[in-house]
Amino acid sequence: MQCTAIVTMLLLLSLPAATLAANGPRNGEPTMSHQNEDIQYRWNLADIYPNTKAWKAALDEVQSSMDRLDACKGCLGKDASSLKSCLDTYFGIMKQLRRVSSYASMLSDENTRDPKALEMRQTASMLGTRFAQRTSYLRPEILAMGEARIHRFLADEAGLDQYRHFLEDILRAKPHTLGAEAESVMATAGLMADAPSSTYSILANAEIPWPTVTLSDGQEVRLDQAGYSRWRATANRADRKKVFDAFWDTWHHYERTCGVTLYSQLKRDLFYTQSRKYPSCMAAALDGDNIPVAVYRALIQETNANLGTLHRYFKLRARMLGIKQLRYYDIYPPLVKADIEFPIDSGEQLVLDALKPLGKEYVATVRRGFEHRWMDAFPRPGKRSGAYSSGSVYDVHPYVLMNYNGDYESVSTMAHEWGHTMHSYLANAAQPYPTADYSIFVAEVASTFNEALLLDHVLETATNDTERLYYLGSALEGLRGTFFRQAMFAEFELKIHELVERGEALSGQRFSEIYGDLLRRYHGDAQGIVKIDDAYTVEWAFIPHFYYDFYVYQYATSIAASSLFAQEVLDGEPGARERFLGVLTAGGSRYPYELLKDAGVDLATPAPYEALVKRMNTIMDEIEAILDRRNGRK
Numbered sequence: 001m002q003c004t005a006i007v008t009m010l011l012l013l014s015l016p017a018a019t020l021a022a023n024g025p026r027n028g029e030p031t032m033s034h035q036n037e038d039i040q041y042r043w044n045l046a047d048i049y050p051n052t053k054a055w056k057a058a059l060d061e062v063q064s065s066m067d068r069l070d071a072c073k074g075c076l077g078k079d080a081s082s083l084k085s086c087l088d089t090y091f092g093i094m095k096q097l098r099r100v101s102s103y104a105s106m107l108s109d110e111n112t113r114d115p116k117a118l119e120m121r122q123t124a125s126m127l128g129t130r131f132a133q134r135t136s137y138l139r140p141e142i143l144a145m146g147e148a149r150i151h152r153f154l155a156d157e158a159g160l161d162q163y164r165h166f167l168e169d170i171l172r173a174k175p176h177t178l179g180a181e182a183e184s185v186m187a188t189a190g191l192m193a194d195a196p197s198s199t200y201s202i203l204a205n206a207e208i209p210w211p212t213v214t215l216s217d218g219q220e221v222r223l224d225q226a227g228y229s230r231w232r233a234t235a236n237r238a239d240r241k242k243v244f245d246a247f248w249d250t251w252h253h254y255e256r257t258c259g260v261t262l263y264s265q266l267k268r269d270l271f272y273t274q275s276r277k278y279p280s281c282m283a284a285a286l287d288g289d290n291i292p293v294a295v296y297r298a299l300i301q302e303t304n305a306n307l308g309t310l311h312r313y314f315k316l317r318a319r320m321l322g323i324k325q326l327r328y329y330d331i332y333p334p335l336v337k338a339d340i341e342f343p344i345d346s347g348e349q350l351v352l353d354a355l356k357p358l359g360k361e362y363v364a365t366v367r368r369g370f371e372h373r374w375m376d377a378f379p380r381p382g383k384r385s386g387a388y389s390s391g392s393v394y395d396v397h398p399y400v401l402m403n404y405n406g407d408y409e410s411v412s413t414m415a416h417e418w419g420h421t422m423h424s425y426l427a428n429a430a431q432p433y434p435t436a437d438y439s440i441f442v443a444e445v446a447s448t449f450n451e452a453l454l455l456d457h458v459l460e461t462a463t464n465d466t467e468r469l470y471y472l473g474s475a476l477e478g479l480r481g482t483f484f485r486q487a488m489f490a491e492f493e494l495k496i497h498e499l500v501e502r503g504e505a506l507s508g509q510r511f512s513e514i515y516g517d518l519l520r521r522y523h524g525d526a527q528g529i530v531k532i533d534d535a536y537t538v539e540w541a542f543i544p545h546f547y548y549d550f551y552v553y554q555y556a557t558s559i560a561a562s563s564l565f566a567q568e569v570l571d572g573e574p575g576a577r578e579r580f581l582g583v584l585t586a587g588g589s590r591y592p593y594e595l596l597k598d599a600g601v602d603l604a605t606p607a608p609y610e611a612l613v614k615r616m617n618t619i620m621d622e623i624e625a626i627l628d629r630r631n632g633r634k
C-alpha cells in the first residue's frame with residue numbers, strides 16, 4: 001500500500017526545500033507568532049474521532065473484527081459469493097485500521113514528545129503487523145485458485161468488480177511465485193533482508209562523529225546531515241569549501257564500511273531477482289507497479305541526451321555568482337537573494353490563484369480545506385519537521401502537515417502538498433476503497449504539477465526583476481535537484497546492480513570511482529564547467545535512497561510527466577486539464593504507467609523529458625534576458 005506521507009517526506013529529504021524547511025521558524029516576527037497560536041491553523045483531528053476515547057473504541061473494534069479473517073482461510077475459492085464476502089471483510093478492516101493508525105500518527109506528529117500519543121501510534125502499528133500476519137494466506141490462496149476460476153467468479157458476481165484490479169494483480173505474480181517449500185524459505189530469508197540497510201542507517205544517523213568547523217565570522221558549526229544541508233549553501237565561498245572538505249572527509253573515513261553495506265544490499269537484491277526468476281534487478285523492482293523497463297531506459301537516455309541543458313544552467317550559475325571556475329561546492333547557494341515574506345493568508349491566496357487553471361471545483365475544494373482546518377500549518381516545539389500530505393482516512397478528508405515559515409519555499413511546499421491532497425481527495429471521492437490508493441509512480445506528478453502552476457503565476461504577478469529572478473532561480477534549482485540529480489542517482493543505481501549481476505565484487509573505493517565518473521559527466525568536468533574533486537566522490541555513501549531498491553527514478557519521471565501536463569494545460573490545449581484531472585481521479589484503479597500513457601504522457605518516449613528540458617531552457621532564456629537588460633545590453 002502506498003503512503004503519500006512517505007513519498008513526500010522522502011522527496012523533501014532529497015531536495016533543497018528540505019534545507020530551508022529545516023531551518024525552522026523565523027522568530028521575533030509578531031504576525032507569524034500571533035498566527036502560530038491561532039487554532040484556525042491547526043488541523044482538526046476531531047473530524048476522524050471526537051477524542052482519544054473514541055479512537056480506543058475504534059481500535060478495539062478493529063481488533064475484535066480480525067477474528068472474522070480466520071474464518072475466510074481456506075474458503076476463498078469455494079464460490080464467488082464467499083470470495084466477495086471475504087474481500088469485503090479484508091478491505092473493510094484495512095480501511096478502519098488505516099483510519100485508526102492515521103489518527104494516532106498524526107496526533108503523535110503534533111507533538112512527538114507526547115508519550116501517550118507515541119504509545120497510541122505503536123499500538124496501532126502492532127495491530128497493523130498482526131493484520132498482515134493474519135492475512136498472509138490471502139495472496140497464495142488467490143493465486144492457487146488460478147486465472148480461469150477467478151475470471152469465472154468475476155463474471156458471475158458483479159460485486160467482485162471493485163476487486164478486479166486487486167485480483168488480476170495477484171495473478172500477475174504467478175510466473176515469479178515459487179512452490180510452497182521455496183516460498184517458505186524466501187519468507188524466512190526475510191529475517192536477514194534488512195541487515196545492510198539497518199546497519200547503514202545506524203552508522204549514518206547515529207554513529208558517525210560529525211565534524212565541527214569554524215566559519216569566517218568565527219561561528220562554530222557542527223556538520224551533521226542537517227548542518228551540512230544548511231551550511232553548504234552559505235554565500236561565503238571559502239566557508240562552503242571548508243564545509244565540503246570537512247563533511248566529505250568524514251564520510252571518506254567510512255568509505256569501506258559503506259561499501260560493504262551497499263554491496264550487501266546489491267547482493268540481497270540479486271538474491272530475490274534470481275530466486276524469483278527476473279531478468280534483472282531493475283526489472284524485478286519495477287515489476288511491483290508493473291512499470292516497463294523501457295521507462296527507466298528512456299529516462300537515462302533522454303537525460304544524457306540533454307546534459308547540455310544542465311551544463312547551460314551551471315554556466316549561468318557561474319555567471320550569476322560571479323565565479324570563473326565553478327567547483328562542486330558552488331552548486332548550492334541560491335542564485336538570487338530576496339527577502340520576500342508571505343504571511344500565511346497571502347501564501348494561501350497565492351496558491352489558490354495559481355491553481356485556477358485546474359478549474360473552479362478544484363480551487364473551491366482547496367479553499368474549503370484551508371477554511372476547515374485540514375492543514376497544520378506552523379512549526380511548534382516538538383512538532384514533526386518537514387511536510388507531508390496524508391490521504392489515508394478514506395471516509396473523511398486528507399490532511400496536510402507543514403512547517404510554514406513565510407518564505408517562498410514554504411508557499412511552494414504548500415502548493416506541492418496540496419497537489420497530493422487533491423489527488424487523494426479526488427481519488428477517494430471517485431473510487432471505491434480498494435482502488436482509491438494511488439502508486440508512488442504517479443504521486444509526485446500531482447504535486448510537482450502544482451509547483452509549475454505556482455511558478456507560472458508568481459512570474460506573472462511579480463512586480464520587479466529581482467523578484468522574478470528569485471522565482472526563476474528557485475525553479476531552476478528545483479529542476480536540477482528533482483530531475484537531473486535524481487536521474488544521475490538512477491543511473492548509478494542501475495550501473496552498480498548491473499555490475500553485481502555480472503559477478504563483479506564492489507568495494508567502497510570502486511563505488512567512489514563509478515560515482516565520480518557519473519558526477520564528472522553530469523557536471524561537465526571534462527569541458528571545464530564544474531570541476532569535481534576526488535575528495536567529493538564519496539557522496540554516494542551519503543544517499544540513503546540507494547537502499548530503497550530503484551526508488552528515486554520516480555522523482556525524475558514524475559517531474560517530466562508533470563512538465564508535459566503543465567505545458568499543455570497552460571497552453572490551453574483542449575482537453576489537457578481533463579486528462580490531467582482524470583489521472584488524479586483514477587487513483588489506483590489502473591497500472592500507473594498505462595494510466596499516464598492513456599492520458600497522453602508516455603514515459604517510455606522522449607516527449608515528457610523534452611517538455612522538462614524545454615521548461616528549463618525557457619526559464620534560463622528569461623533569466624538571461626533580465627540579466628542582459630540589467631547590463632544595459634539590447
Ligand SMILES: [Zn+2]
Nearest residue numbers: 007008011447
Ligand atoms: Zn511530494
